[in-house]
Amino acid sequence: MSVEVRIPTILRPYTDGVKIVEAQGDSLAAVITDLDTRYTGIGERLVEEGSLRRFINVYLNDEDVRFLGGIDTPVADGDSVTILPAVAGG
Amino acid sequence: MLRIGQDLLDAVVAHARADHPDEACGVIAGAEGSDEPSRFVPMINAARSPTFYEFDSRDLLALYRDMDARGEEPIVIYHSHTATQAYPSRTDVAYASEPQAHYLLVSTRESGREPGPAEIRSYRIVEGAVVEEEVQIVASPGR
Numbered sequence: 085m086s087v088e089v090r091i092p093t094i095l096r097p098y099t100d101g102v103k104i105v106e107a108q109g110d111s112l113a114a115v116i117t118d119l120d121t122r123y124t125g126i127g128e129r130l131v132e133e134g135s136l137r138r139f140i141n142v143y144l145n146d147e148d149v150r151f152l153g154g155i156d157t158p159v160a161d162g163d164s165v166t167i168l169p170a171v172a173g174g
Numbered sequence: 175m176l177r178i179g180q181d182l183l184d185a186v187v188a189h190a191r192a193d194h195p196d197e198a199c200g201v202i203a204g205a206e207g208s209d210e211p212s213r214f215v216p217m218i219n220a221a222r223s224p225t226f227y228e229f230d231s232r233d234l235l236a237l238y239r240d241m242d243a244r245g246e247e248p249i250v251i252y253h254s255h256t257a258t259q260a261y262p263s264r265t266d267v268a269y270a271s272e273p274q275a276h277y278l279l280v281s282t283r284e285s286g287r288e289p290g291p292a293e294i295r296s297y298r299i300v301e302g303a304v305v306e307e308e309v310q311i312v313a314s315p316g317r
Binding site: 092093094139141143146150157166168169171173174 | 221223226227228229232234238251261263264266268271273274
């Protein structure tokens with residue numbers, strides 16, 4: 085399964101500035117693991133104790149994965165994953 | 175330094191007053207790499223809180239797709255403080271994730287929803303470090 089992953093500005097230092105990368109996997113968790121093998125450290129910025137970090141939003145196509153299956157959401161060939169840090173504060 | 179049109183600044187303050195005592199939030203988008211804020215985009219504070227703000231997750235995706243399609247980026251990310259000064263809180267610093275953006279804070283603690291003084295200050299927030307910067311107000315185009 086090959087998916088396209090859109091990387092936000094703040095994580096582009098991990099991808100040498102590249103905005104859209106390809107990744108393999110049949111679930112979001114597998115996709116993140118695959119990303120981390122090539123862009124070491126990016127996984128930790130997305131995942132904490134096996135779950136997506138609270139202030140990182142990940143979308144599968146048009147849907148926030150929190151409303152799907154979270155980090156276990158299945159992905160299919162040709163899907164698009166978008167990562168966006170929350171815009172939040174106090 | 176942040177250079178910003180008077181009309182855009184007025185729009186930010188008006189939004190902050192309208193949402194007081196809850197925090198108001200939004201962005202001013204502009205052409206990527208230009209450092210020129212030009213398009214005012216008020217956002218809904220999904221937290222609807224006097225002490226916290228967060229863009230709704232669907233609105234966030236729509237906003238970034240729209241900016242992408244227009245060749246824009248968030249030049250200014252603004253929000254209000256309604257009971258404290260216009261200085262980034264610990265959570266503001268912890269969640270700041272646009273190193274190239276100007277973080278604009280407005281405090282409505284003095285006058286609330288009414289016309290009156292509003293403290294407006296701007297910052298860069300990069301990897302946990304806050305640096306205040308000058309705000310240079312420029313005349314609005316066409317005035």
